[in-house]
Amino acid sequence: MTSPSGDGRRLLMKGLEAMGEAAIRAGCRYFFGYPITPQSELPEYMARRLPEVGGVFLQAESEVAAINMVYGAAGAGGRVMTSSSSPGISLKQEGISYIAGAELPCVIVNMMRGGPGLGGIHPSQADYFQATRGGGHGDYRLIVLAPASVQELADSMVDAFELAERYRIPVMVVGDGLLGQMMEPVVLPPERPVEPPHRPWATTGARGRPPNVINSFCLDPAELEAHNLRLQQKHRAIEQAEQRAVVEDPDGRSRLFLVAYGTAARIARAAMRTARRAGIPVGLVRPVTLWPFPRSTFDGLMDRALGFLTVELSLGQMVEDVRLAVEGRRPVLFYGRTGGMLPEPEEIAVRLESMWQQLAAPTATASQTRG
Known part of the structure; x- marks a missing residue:
């Protein structure tokens, strides 16, 4: 497969495929996911494209497995993402909480569908509470981006990776099947450096330095409170700087x-x-x-x-x-x-x-x- 042009020309693309290509151009090299309508075209696209750029695509056995693979890749310093739709995002919530607690950057796409329960595959915005209130257990937040066109779907992927790395926080991009399936003209972002910026906190080996330990486990209440207060301080900084x-x-x-x-x-x-x-x-x-x-x-x-x-x-x-x-x-x-x-x-x-x-x-x- 030949990658779409990145020379500034307008291309007619489906929303989900534009997201996938934009993520690759933003430096994403790892994708772990599981198919669910109406977002399956995104992992399908990544399955074709990532091997062409030396990346890794893996369809996990479940949404739970997929988000924990994201946890591992993010901890090792990889630029990583996953995607799903409403019930699948619900299954990922424990892992998302772990990633937020460990302060790891990653990108999560939720192409929302109707609920509650299995619901239907048509457009919905009923996951707003789940996205903006953390969704999982504990005191944490995600940055949540809400594009409204195919061009913004593509642009949001670049923004999502940059914000995730700037603040060491998971970033969620929310859409729905209508946005994901529609075709509109889009100008793809230019290629970004494949290698992410230096991450001294990542588990990349301990030669010449003390080993890094990444987890979200803390048995001492005072230490856990201090960790939460530091997270809240970061959240306040995001609130001041990133309202859009x-x-x-x-x-x-x-x-x-x-x-x-x-x-x-x-x-x-x-x-x-x-x-x-x-x-x-x-x-x-x-x-x-x-x-x-x-x-x-x-x-x-x-x-x-x-x-x-x-x-x-x-x-x-x-x-x-x-x-x-x-x-x-x-x-x-x-x-x-x-x-x-x-x-x-x-x-x-x-x-x-x-x-x-x-x-x-x-x-x-x-x-x-x-x-």
Whole structure:
């Protein structure tokens, strides 16, 4: 197989394959996973491409085995990733907690599907709590990236590896089957150095230095508390430095704001355009990092926002973080579909019209009274 061009040309690629090629160009040389719909095209792509660049692909016997192989490769200093979909990510949670506790960099892709349980294979965002609250046991966090196009799926892989190594933390990239299966033009990132940066903490042999020991096991409560407090200090540094969001405000005069990520953001954008044609001044806030959640973006909108409508492919999860960011300063409403159902832009536009009537009317009345 010939690798796709990296000369800056736009190529038509499927989302999952663009992720795989971008990961390889970002220096990934180890992939351990297990097939599950709707993400199986990603390990399939890596199985073909990694041997061509001297890398290692291994289909493990289970998701549990795969994440522990990631643990081992990361501890040895390898640039490593895995991918799965919702039930598979659930099975990986113990290993993810171990990796976070050991402060090892790796990348985890979750192409979400409907649940709970085995659920269905259609698009969902019902893993938001699992991704942003750690998911496994203990006090820890993951950096969570939420791309919304095939180009962003590719770009997110470069960002994910860089962030994982900068902070020695697992990074999760979340999407769904719709994003993963769609084809869009994409410009692939340039090739990165194959060898990762020097990692003095890795278990690469102890010739000329004391041996490194990597684990997440600590029987002394005082030592374990100190370790957790140090992790929290790192988490605070990430919160200060890595909040990311895109605000779409075509004329700079929006008074209502949709809040959505990933596939839901694409639908919300269409709803924004529909509402604007009806004369409702609507913008869109699209979180790019789900953790750290971009709270500062909401602070910057308080001078003109009348309210926020959170749109999700779930029954309401990110809306809790939106309400925490807004801190009661403005109304935060919710609209969601679940089970793999996608909202129509017109449904969201109707809700926006209702919000506008409720929130703008008191403002207009107050202005008339003052006049």
